[in-house]
Amino acid sequence: MNPSRFKNGAMGVLAWIVALLIFFPILWLLLTAFKTEQEAFTVVPSFLFSPTLESFKTALAQGSGYWHYAWNSVLTAVVSTVIGLALAVPAAYAMAFYPNKRTDFLLIWMVSTKFIPAVGVLIPIYLVYSAVGLLDNALGLTLLFTAMNLPIIVWMVYSYFRDIPKDIVEAADIDGASIMQTLFKVVLPLALPGLASTGLLALILAWNESFWSITMTDHSAATLAVYIASFKSAEGLYWAKMSAASVLAIAPIIVLGWFTQRQMVRGLTFGAVK
Amino acid sequence: MAIVELKNVAKNYAQGLVAKGKSDSSNNAVDNFNLVTRDGEFVVLVGPSGCGKSTTMRMIAGLERNTEGEILISGRDVSQVPPKERDIAMVFQSYALYPHMSVAENMGFSLKLKKRPAEEIKAKIEEAAETLGIQALLDRKPRELSGGQRQRVALGRAIVRDPQVFLMDEPLSNLDAKLRVDMRAEIVKLHKRLNVTTFYVTHDQVEAMTMGERIVVMKDGRIQQIDTPINLYDFPANRFVAGFIGNPSMNFLRAKHTDGVVSGDGYRLSLDGGHRPVVASRGIGDVWVGIRPEHLRLSDGTATNRVEGAVDVVETLGAVTMVQLSVGEHSVTAQLPGHHKVEIGDSLTLACDSDKLHLFDSESELAIGREPTVQPSAAAEA
Numbered sequence: 001m002n003p004s005r006f007k008n009g010a011m012g013v014l015a016w017i018v019a020l021l022i023f024f025p026i027l028w029l030l031l032t033a034f035k036t037e038q039e040a041f042t043v044v045p046s047f048l049f050s051p052t053l054e055s056f057k058t059a060l061a062q063g064s065g066y067w068h069y070a071w072n073s074v075l076t077a078v079v080s081t082v083i084g085l086a087l088a089v090p091a092a093y094a095m096a097f098y099p100n101k102r103t104d105f106l107l108i109w110m111v112s113t114k115f116i117p118a119v120g121v122l123i124p125i126y127l128v129y130s131a132v133g134l135l136d137n138a139l140g141l142t143l144l145f146t147a148m149n150l151p152i153i154v155w156m157v158y159s160y161f162r163d164i165p166k167d168i169v170e171a172a173d174i175d176g177a178s179i180m181q182t183l184f185k186v187v188l189p190l191a192l193p194g195l196a197s198t199g200l201l202a203l204i205l206a207w208n209e210s211f212w213s214i215t216m217t218d219h220s221a222a223t224l225a226v227y228i229a230s231f232k233s234a235e236g237l238y239w240a241k242m243s244a245a246s247v248l249a250i251a252p253i254i255v256l257g258w259f260t261q262r263q264m265v266r267g268l269t270f271g272a273v274k
Numbered sequence: 275m276a277i278v279e280l281k282n283v284a285k286n287y288a289q290g291l292v293a294k295g296k297s298d299s300s301n302n303a304v305d306n307f308n309l310v311t312r313d314g315e316f317v318v319l320v321g322p323s324g325c326g327k328s329t330t331m332r333m334i335a336g337l338e339r340n341t342e343g344e345i346l347i348s349g350r351d352v353s354q355v356p357p358k359e360r361d362i363a364m365v366f367q368s369y370a371l372y373p374h375m376s377v378a379e380n381m382g383f384s385l386k387l388k389k390r391p392a393e394e395i396k397a398k399i400e401e402a403a404e405t406l407g408i409q410a411l412l413d414r415k416p417r418e419l420s421g422g423q424r425q426r427v428a429l430g431r432a433i434v435r436d437p438q439v440f441l442m443d444e445p446l447s448n449l450d451a452k453l454r455v456d457m458r459a460e461i462v463k464l465h466k467r468l469n470v471t472t473f474y475v476t477h478d479q480v481e482a483m484t485m486g487e488r489i490v491v492m493k494d495g496r497i498q499q500i501d502t503p504i505n506l507y508d509f510p511a512n513r514f515v516a517g518f519i520g521n522p523s524m525n526f527l528r529a530k531h532t533d534g535v536v537s538g539d540g541y542r543l544s545l546d547g548g549h550r551p552v553v554a555s556r557g558i559g560d561v562w563v564g565i566r567p568e569h570l571r572l573s574d575g576t577a578t579n580r581v582e583g584a585v586d587v588v589e590t591l592g593a594v595t596m597v598q599l600s601v602g603e604h605s606v607t608a609q610l611p612g613h614h615k616v617e618i619g620d621s622l623t624l625a626c627d628s629d630k631l632h633l634f635d636s637e638s639e640l641a642i643g644r645e646p647t648v649q650p651s652a653a654a655e656a
Contacts, residue, residue: 167370170337175384175435176358185383189374 026250032243040239055244065219066248069227073249075138076223077206080145081153081199087146088153089195093183096161097169107158110151118148118211129216136218144216145206153202160194161187197264200256207253224249276313276348276438276471278334283307283343285329285495303329304495307343311488314469316462318486320476321518326495327475328443334473335441336360347438360439363432367444369424371416371431378403378412381431402433405464422453429461433468440465440472446481458485479519483507491515513639516564516632522596524564524632525606531561536633539602541581546628549643553633562639564632567596570608573625581606582623588616597622 032040034051060066095103125144126135134140164187172182188195210225217226228249231242257264285304304326311317319327332338334345336357345353352360371380378399385395403409406426416424425445432440442461446454462485465472476482482489483503491498491506491514499511503519510516516524529536529543534550536543543563545553553561570581583599583606590596595614599606599622608624616622633642 165368165370167366167368168372170357171364171366171370171431172372172383173337174335174357174362174364175431176387177383181387186372 029243029246032240033247035240035243037238037240040243055240056248058241059244059248064227065222066224066227066245069222069224070249070252072138072141072221073207073223073225074252076142076145076221077203080142080149080206081202083142083146084149084153084202085157085195085199088150088157088198089183089188091154092157092161093179093187096158096164097166107155110154114151122215126216135216136221138221141212141216141221141223144212145209148209148212149202149205152205153198156198156201157191157195160191160198163194164190193263193266196260197266200260200264204253204257278309278311278439278471278473279344279346280307280309280330280334281344281346283330283333283340283345285326285333285338286341302341302495304333304340307497309490309497309500311471314471316465316472316474316485316487318474318476318482318489319492320479320482320486320489321492321498323477324494325492327477327490327492329495330492331441331443331473331475334439335362335364361437362439362441363435363437364441364443365425365428365432365445367447369416369428369445369448371424371427373416376413376415377408377419377427377430380416380427381434383431384435398434398436399430402430405433405467406430421449422457425449425457429464433464438471440470442472442474444476445474446476446478454481461485480521483519491518509641510564510632511641513562513564513634513641516634516641520566522567522607522609524566525570525604526634527563527565527601527604527606528636529561529563531558536561536563536631538604540583540604541601543579543581543626543631544628545631545633548629549631549633552643556642558635558642560636561642562634562636564634565606565626565630567607567609569626569630570606570610570624571626572610572614573623575623577625579625579628580623581626582621585616585618585620585622588618599624 028045031047031049033055034053035046035049036052036054039046039049058064095107129135129137129140134143168186168190169182172186177185208225209223210229213223213225214229217223228242228245231238231245283304284302284306286302307330309317319330321327329338333340336352336355340353343353344351347360347362372383375383381399381402382395385398399412400409403412406429408423408426408430411419411423411427416427419427425448428445445461446457449457458481461474474481474485483506486503488500488502489506490500493514499506499515501509506515506519510519513526517526527538527541529538529541531545531553534545534554536545543565565581573580575582581599581601583601585597586600586605587598588595590613592613593611595610595612595616597608597610597614597616599608606624634640635642
């Protein structure tokens, strides 16, 4: 075998190993979800077992609150993404097509707000929310998700807008379009793939968010992240049930991601290739 | 159709950052720009990169705000008016077609924004498409078109607007050489047909000379000369214009003047009746002499005007032969008609007529002996 074929083969094997390593936790989660609690606890991990739907039944049972938490997850993720896009598009438009000396600083400052770990601002936000009555409130959580995602959404939309030649915006201006008309008839149609993948990314980030969900909610506004954490009780960890709950929590977003993966890859690498 | 006037127009990008009264006009991207067009005139703005021609056009369009001066279209001051209300149409260098719209939609966009009735829009699009020969392309998207076709669509989009002024920013730069020559003629024909006041920006002096009724030569943000192509060729106002207009470009020799004769190492030229009195009365000693390559001819050495040197380069183009000589410290190019058996290293003597000489002041570089023709208004005989 000549050197380059060997290299390609070795890279292939390496890629498979990395992929399996990354996928393994999810695979194990999936397997554990179909086990009984005893089997889940065996010292020697077992790959062969007779699958059961017990854990799923418990997880979805009437009193478990799965549907309530799932609905909160959907609500907060979707609404925060929509608000985020609605706020980011005008901001990115101004920065992409009418930049000034402060634009770069503004962008970097936005990103810098993500440098601080969420736990660092937990106390002030908790106190404010407590005072205003937004604790355990879907609106409160949505606002947090929006704020959390906004820098990323603005940056991504900004980069997609920048890919649109300024000439086209000027041509629309000369043709008589107002800013809103230019935005809706010229810029957004051209940036749509990018906006779609930005929206998807924001959805995924909000869906997976667990820190604020757990700390700022109790039951009424709790999301699936809280639901999974709730299986940790004084009696110990119910691994099988927890796995089933986790599978139910991540299933929707994985399905969504699977069907939109081409869009996402296209959107995320769109700006990278010049 | 409109008369466009620019009065003392200037553009300073640093404005706002510099304290009032301290801004330095020598940093202006465009400075002291004065021009009055005729109704329906084709005006070309030409100059090297960075000379301010595009900036000036963008100020006429309203895409840049002029920091000083006034811009008037049909007598109306549009300095504070946004582009869409100036009734102008622009053709961009990159064509700036809307990629997600068909050709017909691109052309009809402005009318649709004005909420014109659908039949009117359709009629105008078809009329413009017929003028430009693009009827077959109306349903295509820009990415399916060739460069020349896209350019026509960009022109069509401008024509449909039926504006008072056309602005064209280097529209032919992205086309290959042959297409450029074809489109040049088409644009001129189009202009004759529509008779709309047009501003055309280019860095190519050949385009400027062949298309413009009047040409504005610019350098470093300032107008060097405004005149018809022929006047720019025959009577350049300064050394820059003389060297910019004409291909191959004019030769410049540093010379010393004595008694109606300018001379230097390798050349001796006597001045004609037009130059002699002016040079004498101003007591000029050092001077720039300009001679166009096409005005030099082979001589047997008996002519009063002499330029001689050793041949460095010979380029045979068929119709003409380009010869480059080392004349003292200068390099002189001559364009000789027909074929010539000239070898590198040969010693050649060239002659030219005295009335084909151009003189420029050695410091100010302004033309001597001819009236500079920086005329803001249209030439009287035009």
